[in-house]
Amino acid sequence: xxxxxxxxxxxxxxxxxxxxxxxxxxxxxxxxxxxxxxxxxxxxxxxxxxxxxxxxxxxxxxxxxxxxxxxxxxxxxxxxxxxxxxxxxxxxxxxxxxxxxxxxxxxxxxxxxxxxxxxxxxxxxxxxxxxxxxxxxxxxxxxxxxxxxxxxxxxxxxxxxxxxxxxxxxxxxxxxxxxxxxxxxxxxxxxxxxxxxxxxxxxxxxxxxxxxxxxxxxxxxxxxxxxxxxxxxxxxxxxxxxxxxxxxxxxxxxxxxxxxxxxxxxxxxxxxxxxxxxxxxxxxxxxxxxxxxxxxxxxxxxxxxxxxxxxxxxxxxxxxxxxxxxxxxxxxxxxxxxxxxxxxxxxxxxxxxxxxxxxxxxxxxxxxxxxxxxxxxxxxxxxxxxxxxxxxxxxxxxxxxxxxxxxxxxxxxxxxxxxxxxxxxxxxxxxxxxxxxxxxxxxxxxxxxxxxxxxxxxxxxxxxxxxxxxxx
Amino acid sequence: xxxxxxxxxxxxxxxxxxxxxxxxxxxxxxxxxxxxxxxxxxxxxxxxxxxxxxxxxxxxxxxxxxxxxxxxxxxxxxxxxxxxxxxxxxxxxxxxxxxxxxxxxxxxxxxxxxxxxxxxxxxxxxxxxxxxxxxxxxxxxxxxxxxxxxxxxxxxxxxxxxxxxxxxxxxxxxxxxxxxxxxxxxxxxxxxxxxxxxxxxxxxxxxxxxxxxxxxxxxxxxxxxxxxxxxxxxxxxxxxxxxxxxxxxxxxxxxxxxxxxxxxxxxxxxxxx
Numbered sequence: 001x002x003x004x005x006x007x008x009x010x011x012x013x014x015x016x017x018x019x020x021x022x023x024x025x026x027x028x029x030x031x032x033x034x035x036x037x038x039x040x041x042x043x044x045x046x047x048x049x050x051x052x053x054x055x056x057x058x059x060x061x062x063x064x065x066x067x068x069x070x071x072x073x074x075x076x077x078x079x080x081x082x083x084x085x086x087x088x089x090x091x092x093x094x095x096x097x098x099x100x101x102x103x104x105x106x107x108x109x110x111x112x113x114x115x116x117x118x119x120x121x122x123x124x125x126x127x128x129x130x131x132x133x134x135x136x137x138x139x140x141x142x143x144x145x146x147x148x149x150x151x152x153x154x155x156x157x158x159x160x161x162x163x164x165x166x167x168x169x170x171x172x173x174x175x176x177x178x179x180x181x182x183x184x185x186x187x188x189x190x191x192x193x194x195x196x197x198x199x200x201x202x203x204x205x206x207x208x209x210x211x212x213x214x215x216x217x218x219x220x221x222x223x224x225x226x227x228x229x230x231x232x233x234x235x236x237x238x239x240x241x242x243x244x245x246x247x248x249x250x251x252x253x254x255x256x257x258x259x260x261x262x263x264x265x266x267x268x269x270x271x272x273x274x275x276x277x278x279x280x281x282x283x284x285x286x287x288x289x290x291x292x293x294x295x296x297x298x299x300x301x302x303x304x305x306x307x308x309x310x311x312x313x314x315x316x317x318x319x320x321x322x323x324x325x326x327x328x329x330x331x332x333x334x335x336x337x338x339x340x341x342x343x344x345x346x347x348x349x350x351x352x353x354x355x356x357x358x359x360x361x362x363x364x365x366x367x368x369x370x371x372x373x374x375x376x377x378x379x380x381x382x383x384x385x386x387x388x389x390x391x392x393x394x395x396x397x398x399x400x401x402x403x404x405x406x407x408x409x410x411x412x413x414x415x416x417x418x419x420x421x422x423x424x425x426x427x428x429x430x431x432x433x434x435x436x437x438x439x440x441x442x443x444x445x446x447x448x449x450x451x452x453x454x455x456x457x458x459x460x461x462x463x464x465x466x467x468x469x470x471x472x
Numbered sequence: 473x474x475x476x477x478x479x480x481x482x483x484x485x486x487x488x489x490x491x492x493x494x495x496x497x498x499x500x501x502x503x504x505x506x507x508x509x510x511x512x513x514x515x516x517x518x519x520x521x522x523x524x525x526x527x528x529x530x531x532x533x534x535x536x537x538x539x540x541x542x543x544x545x546x547x548x549x550x551x552x553x554x555x556x557x558x559x560x561x562x563x564x565x566x567x568x569x570x571x572x573x574x575x576x577x578x579x580x581x582x583x584x585x586x587x588x589x590x591x592x593x594x595x596x597x598x599x600x601x602x603x604x605x606x607x608x609x610x611x612x613x614x615x616x617x618x619x620x621x622x623x624x625x626x627x628x629x630x631x632x633x634x635x636x637x638x639x640x641x642x643x644x645x646x647x648x649x650x651x652x653x654x655x656x657x658x659x660x661x662x663x664x665x666x667x668x669x670x671x672x673x674x675x676x677x678x679x680x681x682x683x684x685x686x687x688x689x690x691x692x693x694x695x696x697x698x699x700x701x702x703x704x705x706x707x708x709x710x711x712x713x714x715x716x717x718x719x720x721x722x723x724x725x726x727x728x729x730x731x732x733x734x735x736x737x738x739x740x741x742x743x744x745x
Binding site for chain 1: 484485503505506508544547656658659660661662663665666669
């Protein structure tokens with residue numbers, strides 16, 4: 001696939017300025033440096049763009065794409081830059097197209113239970129606006145206070161409520177996309193069924209900006225549950241905690257979340273937040289959320305789930321029923337990734353996903369890897385989805401050379417086990433991006449990989465749309 | 473040892489909506505929680521219970537829904553609770569409220585220690601705790617940050633004061649209001665919740681606590697909220713536009729002049745070249 005690109009000449013830059021206006025064109029190094037990386041480690045993955053554009057509507061984006069296509073210039077779409085696989089990094093320089101100024105809610109349609117918003121709106125803001133109408137968007141990525149809707153769709157973000165509500169893709173009814181050729185296309189709508197032709201909308205969901213740029217979306221809303229409670233359940237060992245997860249799901253109750261946090265991730269988050277949770281003798285914790293419309297039902301379910309945990313070795317079952325207490329616990333969970341990053345910015349935050357029944361087999365393998373490579377691997381994540389964020393961290397003492405030798409070897413071994421032995425996948429919600437593309441090739445059968453390549457070629461024959469991502 | 477903790481239910485602050493016309497809070501819009509600062513009083517009491525052994529009772533005054541906060545206190549580890557509820561209590565100010573709570577404490581029997589939060593996050597007065605001590609003629613220790621030692625008839629505690637800490641020894645029975653430093657609030661447990669669900673909490677009205685009707689409710693309150701105003705913030709924003717490199721120097725000069733005119737710059741600083 002082509003990856004020879006042309007530089008942005010003064011003449012092209014002027015054309016871009018004419019499209020978006022000079023204030024929406026950034027070229028000075030200090031400011032565009034912010035657009036050279038996401039939440040993956042900067043030392044390993046950052047690349048500088050030549051220019052950053054902050055357009056304000058889809059028409060501008062279409063005109064930009066036409067210029068990029070004409071001159072074969074790479075374009076990297078960007079949301080909030082909170083991605084964890086290097087998806088928003090301009091690997092080949094060129095244009096970074098940030099949707100940060102497209103952050104309006106366009107319509108809340110209560111009759112059809114939908115909200116239509118631009119791609120640059122912060123995910124959490126949607127729910128702030130919907131709250132008073134008794135509605136909500138069920139997407140709950142852990143970065144919801146900063147991440148953008150467009151990024152959530154491009155990565156098909158999962159998060160903390162997927163056990164009950166599923167991932168972002170389930171809620172996207174329609175979207176507006178700008179193609180690599182600069183056409184504005186509307187896919188889906190406010191309909192809940194649609195077999196009229198190929199399902200291009202689903203194809204764009206999770207395509208990591210490699211097939212086009214999502215400019216707005218229509219989202220299916222749900223009635224907001226008015227009761228929610230959390231159980232925080234410590235176990236002496238991580239293995240005991242994780243082994244309970246499939247048992248909870250077998251009870252016929254569908255919790256909103258079943259999150260797992262091992263001791264070291266919990267400790268790091270507590271230190272980071274200056275929080276204290278009871279951790280004496282604790283090896284790992286489960287955070288289980290239940291929500292619904294009837295308090296008595298939720299209480300009954302809490303007891304059922306709590307008792308099951310106690311029968312299977314839980315040391316205690318703590319409960320949080322009001323928003324303040326619930327936020328206290330969830331904030332620990334949400335801040336683990338950031339806390340580990342503060343401890344060591346050089347790390348590999350993994351996102352493996354396995355069939356739920358196999359989840360107890362992941363932890364012993366991680367301990368083996370940790371021993372074999374002499375690397376700490378704190379682990380946490382969405383256990384109820386079989387999705388764990390094992391994070392191999394470079395000890396601040398370890399040399400960068402040594403880390404660069406260890407990291408790929410450790411990951412290859414992990415992925416081979418996850419895919420080969422457990423029939424899982426190497427990423428559940430963070431995406432392949434830059435970071436995992438060579439590993440994706442290694443674990444994907446040739447026939448399937450060829451289809452990936454043909455698909456990309458059909459949409460973007462010039463390979464200008466977020467090149468160097470997903471595929472090698 | 474018997475400890476009574478006084479708690480209040482307050483609106484969940486993350487969820488409050490204000491009436492734009494009147495500037496007051498729309499109470500129905502938000503859910504109620506235990507006043508966050510009262511959680512520290514509960515924690516202090518339960519820590520004493522853990523270490524020394526004690527019976528911890530909890531009292532609240534409020535409408536029917538207030539029973540929820542009492543159940544939560546039991547789920548955290550408190551032993552029993554009393555709910556003071558009566559239409560006649562409605563509209564009580566801090567003076568009347570402290571009288572009602574003091575009457576309830578008398579009926580329950582004067583304990584060794586009464587613990588309160590520093591203040592409630594809605595009213596923000598911090599008056600009710602010390603006023604109860606006054607009604608009951610007990611010594612009051614406010615802003616308690618640490619309970620150092622408990623003896624049979626006294627407590628040695630540390631108070632957080634403006635200049636630092638003050639160590640006090642106080643005779644028991646006494647009333648203390650506590651600050652956040654006193655401990656890390658424990659989470660309620662499922663075991664505790666089951667106990668709370670099974671326990672029946674007595675409800676006492678004005679008659680039960682032998683309250684003088686002229687001391688309670690709006691009628692019995694010497695203070696009135698006459699008006700609530702939201703302070704108006706008026707700022708005039710001055711935008712300095714920079715179009716290109718050339719206008720940068722002019723813009724810097726105007727910014728410098730702006731700050732200098734208002735005395736915001738350290739004297740002796742040099743003008744931007």
